[in-house]
Amino acid sequence: MKFHKTRHTLAETKCEIEMTPTLDIIFQLLIFFILTFKPITDEGQFGVNMSNLPGGSLALPTVVPGMGDDTASPDVQFIPPLRVLLSAGPGGHLSSSGIAVGDVQLQSLDYLRFHIRSLVRGSADEYEVVIEADPKLQYQYIVQAVNAISRAGVRKINFGAPATSGS
Amino acid sequence: MAEEGGTPKVDVNLVPMIDIMFQLIAFFTMLINFDNSNRDERIRLPVADLATPSEMAMDEMLVLNVNRFGQGNVLGELIDLDDERFRKYMIRESQQALAAMKRARHEFKTIDSRPQLWTTILIRADRDAEYGKIQRTLRMCQDLGFYKFALRATADKVE
Numbered sequence: 001m002k003f004h005k006t007r008h009t010l011a012e013t014k015c016e017i018e019m020t021p022t023l024d025i026i027f028q029l030l031i032f033f034i035l036t037f038k039p040i041t042d043e044g045q046f047g048v049n050m051s052n053l054p055g056g057s058l059a060l061p062t063v064v065p066g067m068g069d070d071t072a073s074p075d076v077q078f079i080p081p082l083r084v085l086l087s088a089g090p091g092g093h094l095s096s097s098g099i100a101v102g103d104v105q106l107q108s109l110d111y112l113r114f115h116i117r118s119l120v121r122g123s124a125d126e127y128e129v130v131i132e133a134d135p136k137l138q139y140q141y142i143v144q145a146v147n148a149i150s151r152a153g154v155r156k157i158n159f160g161a162p163a164t165s166g167s
Numbered sequence: 168m169a170e171e172g173g174t175p176k177v178d179v180n181l182v183p184m185i186d187i188m189f190q191l192i193a194f195f196t197m198l199i200n201f202d203n204s205n206r207d208e209r210i211r212l213p214v215a216d217l218a219t220p221s222e223m224a225m226d227e228m229l230v231l232n233v234n235r236f237g238q239g240n241v242l243g244e245l246i247d248l249d250d251e252r253f254r255k256y257m258i259r260e261s262q263q264a265l266a267a268m269k270r271a272r273h274e275f276k277t278i279d280s281r282p283q284l285w286t287t288i289l290i291r292a293d294r295d296a297e298y299g300k301i302q303r304t305l306r307m308c309q310d311l312g313f314y315k316f317a318l319r320a321t322a323d324k325v326e
Contacts (some may be wrong), residue, residue, distance in 0.1 A: 020180055026188045033195030038208070044218025044315040045289065088176065135299025139292050140213035142301075143320050147215035162302055 081128040088134035116152035124153030207232040216321035233292035237300035
């Protein structure tokens, strides 16, 4: 039996990869990712120590458990907490002069920050601030108040009994 | 280029195009977020520049998504925070937390016969929600033994 090598078999076989299905898949993946893509907004949080005394009672000493640290021994505080009153205006917005620390009325949350900072000067860790806000107040003002108090250096923040409108 | 006696043949170079495609896919794949289970994107968080990202493990957290009407998202269902069903849900959560602490032989303090639970209640409330409802929820949680709370906020001034 004779085998003849033809010119055809001797020639180099050309292997072509079919690109169309690959591109199809790639385009589909791309469209999927573009449609499901949502930019992630940066979220942060404030740790809040909730005193076990109801309403942030003035009874002392106030035991404030450490946030996220069960092993830490609770520290005992002998300084009365600073009470921040927030009152609501129409639509649940913070009313003008709606911030008070004791008898001092404050115009804005920036003033609150400066005032708290001046009160706790040098020993912010020893102080606790209790926020007593109008129940009708929008939540954003509470967080902004927490932000302002944190900026003043105070880390122990509590929420007291809600203040009624106009108080 | 025209071939001899035939129709002109144009070769499209696909390599750079595929390169770009793969780079785009890699980009989107890296940005995809699989940890969205506790996020409700309809909630517009309050803005606070000092809020710091969480470093706590998620298994110690209970996330409460609260919309602008004061309704909490409980297992996909919207329930008013003042509703009895929400209270029952929180009681169940506190019992589960206590059982988990006992299983883990975790030492815990008891104040007024209430065991202090290790779970952090993470509140993701809408900026327009009424504070009164959130305050009542905090108080209820406190009564159940939760004492660690975190208030979620965003640093982005959007919308």
